[in-house]
Amino acid sequence: MLRKGLFKKPNNRLESYGDEVEGNSFSIPEELVLSCPSCKRILLVADLTANGYVCAKCGAHFKMSARLRADFICDEGSFLERDGGLKSGNPLQFPQYGEKLKAAMLNSAQNEAVLTGTARIGGSACAFFAMEPSFMMGSMGTVVGEKITRLFEHATAEGLPVVGFTVSGGARMQEGILSLMQMVKTSGAVKRHSDAGLLYIAVLTDPTTGGVTASFAMEADIIVAEPGALIGFAGPRVIEQTIRQKLPAGFQRAEFLLEKGFVDDVVARSEQRAYLARLLLLHGGAEGGR
Amino acid sequence: MMQAIDRVKRARDTKRPSGKQFVQQLFEGFVELHGDRRYGDDKAILAGLATLAGMPVTVVALEKGADTKDKLYRNFGLAHPEGYRKALRLMKQAEKFHRPVVCLIDTAGAYCGLEAEERGQGQAIAENLYEMMTLRTPIVSIFTGEGGSGGALALAVADEVWMLExxxxSVISPEGCASILWKDTSxxxxxxxxxxxxxxxxxxLGVIEQIIPEGKGFEAVYQRLRASLPQTLRRLCALPxxxxxxxxxxxxxxxxxx
Structure with a gap:
């Protein structure tokens, strides 16, 4: 595998991995260490995992798979998946979409870009969803829309609050207009859940953009964001192309949205469990559902 | 049959009547109402009250502008959050006074600018989808030209959606799709x-109810809409x-x- 900086003159012995150090150097298998994309420091994967995928040095929040998210937030063994068997077809016969779906399934070990089910958080029963960043960047097609809609409909019928973690590049292009329609479909289900007097808390994680921001991510009673998460409608590159200038640092980040009044708070991953448990209790949790 | 790309060209044709012209042709006595009562008045969305075959209606139209100066004034029909919030304000008003809503859609999409993001473009669109779903009065949306993604959808949560031929x-422009998916604008x-x-x-695909055929000019389109709109709105108004x-x-x- 080609390494970054291969053609750079080494500044010191550690940076060099040419002939001169071979023999007396030790190597760490790549799967055990990685470099933090934010502060560039080397982290042990074991430490990172134990720390909930947050860099212990700079506090950067790494992307987290939907399953890990459920394990991390929900009470042990309480998560019960729903509609896990739903898989996308290729409704518009879009070229290469079938192959992309297969690759995404292999890559994420999930059938689709959202995991839904019921769970308990701090003893309170809730409906729970987490989007999957490694499945086509959490994009919303008909199956994601259907699973979210079914989850809200189930929560409405059972009188459960909903806690959801978003991460998404937006609507899934390969399903064309059908994915756009999922924005309305999910919004309708969220509205019915809300009209039934039930609580919905959304946690927006990096990145949450496009059609997900412009639908169920922004429709919660309480919206919080993970530190540093990119949250917006248009992506930064599209905006820069439109206005033909560089965006200021921190633009569309969680802290910026807090400043502009679009999220209730920025909550670090380590605090989220207690935070969610407290809010669920404040809304009559613990006894759990009807 | 025409290729899809030729339809895109027709839909974007600057000689096509704009939202304002449709409003003038379809309704009588249009009274424009401005502003979202929160931030400002978005010129890309023209909204107000009018009568249609004697029936009071709330009209919301995306307006791209006629000449260059007008296009700049209307931001080429690319709405900011305050535009969608103005539309929602007037739809809520329509609900209060039990009059139906007609939306006329012609936009490349919601504006992708710095200030639009700052003022919550995503939140504004989300709120329209959420509120329109339970708006207690009929809504009919008509696509007259371009229907660009979320910016068009924010006015298309309707009981019936019609399109001119x-x-x-679409969820994304063909240019955007080709560039993102294939890195090839050709x-x-x-x-x-x-x-x-x-x-x-x-x-x-079952996304729309009706196609309004286009002839040589738009006179036939206007006539068809003048005849079918009041009928449809009366039928929807009669429903519990x-x-x-x-x-x-x-x-x-x-x-x-x-």
Whole structure:
């Protein structure tokens, strides 16, 4: 595998991995260490995992798979998946979409870009969803829309609050207009859940953009964001192309949205469990559902 | 049959009547109402009250502008959050006074600018989808030209959605699709085809109820709309509100997984 900086003159012995150090150097298998994309420091994967995928040095929040998210937030063994068997077809016969779906399934070990089910958080029963960043960047097609809609409909019928973690590049292009329609479909289900007097808390994680921001991510009673998460409608590159200038640092980040009044708070991953448990209790949790 | 890309060209044709012209042709005595009562007045969205065959209606139209100066004034029909909030304010008003809402859609999309993001473009669109779903009065949306993604959708949560024959409606522009998916802007025509964005495609997919045929001029279109709109609105107004809302929910609920 080609390494970054291969053609750079080494500044010191550690940076060099040419002939001169071979023999007396030790190597760490790549799967055990990685470099933090934010502060560039080397982290042990074991430490990172134990720390909930947050860099212990700079506090950067790494992307987290939907399953890990459920394990991390929900009470042990309480998560019960729903509609896990739903898989996308290729409704518009879009070229290469079938192959992309297969690759995404292999890559994420999930059938689709959202995991839904019921769970308990701090003893309170809730409906729970987490989007999957490694499945086509959490994009919303008909199956994601259907699973979210079914989850809200189930929560409405059972009188459960909903806690959801978003991460998404937006609507899934390969399903064309059908994915756009999922924005309305999910919004309708969220509205019915809300009209039934039930609580919905959304946690927006990096990145949450496009059609997900412009639908169920922004429709919660309480919206919080993970530190540093990119949250917006248009992506930064599209905006820069439109206005033909560089965006200021921190633009569309969680802290910026807090400043502009679009999220209730920025909550670090380590605090989220207690935070969610407290809010669920404040809304009559613990006894759990009807 | 015409290629999808030719439809896109027709839909964007600057000689096509703009939202304002449709408002003038279809309704009588239009009274424009301005502003979202929160931030400002978005010129890309023209909204107000009018009568249609004697019936009071709330009209919301995307307006791209006529000449260069007007286009700049209207921001080329690319709305900011305050535009969608103005539209929602007037739809809520329509609900209060039990009059139906007609939306006329012609936009490349919601504006992708710095200030639009700062003022919550995503939140504004989300709120429209959320509130329109249970708005207790009929809504009919008509695509007259371009229907660009979320920016068009924010005015298209309706009981019936109609499209002019040469209008298009898509999740992304064919240019955007070709550039993101294939990193090749020369494949725009292919992208337009794949996206299934023509009125015939959308009728077949069950996303719209009706195609309004276009002849040589637009006189036939106006006539057809003047005749069918009042009929449809009266039929929808006669429905009990819970039934109207349930039908609206199911209209979108059924799209996707069988």
């Amino acid at each position: 040469n209008a298009v409606y 494949r725009v025509a292919e992208a337009a085809q794949c996206l299934k964005m023509t009125s015939e495609d959308l009728l077949a 509100v819970p039934q109207l809302l349930d039908q609206r929910y199911q209209r979108f609920r059924r799209i996707g997984v069988e």
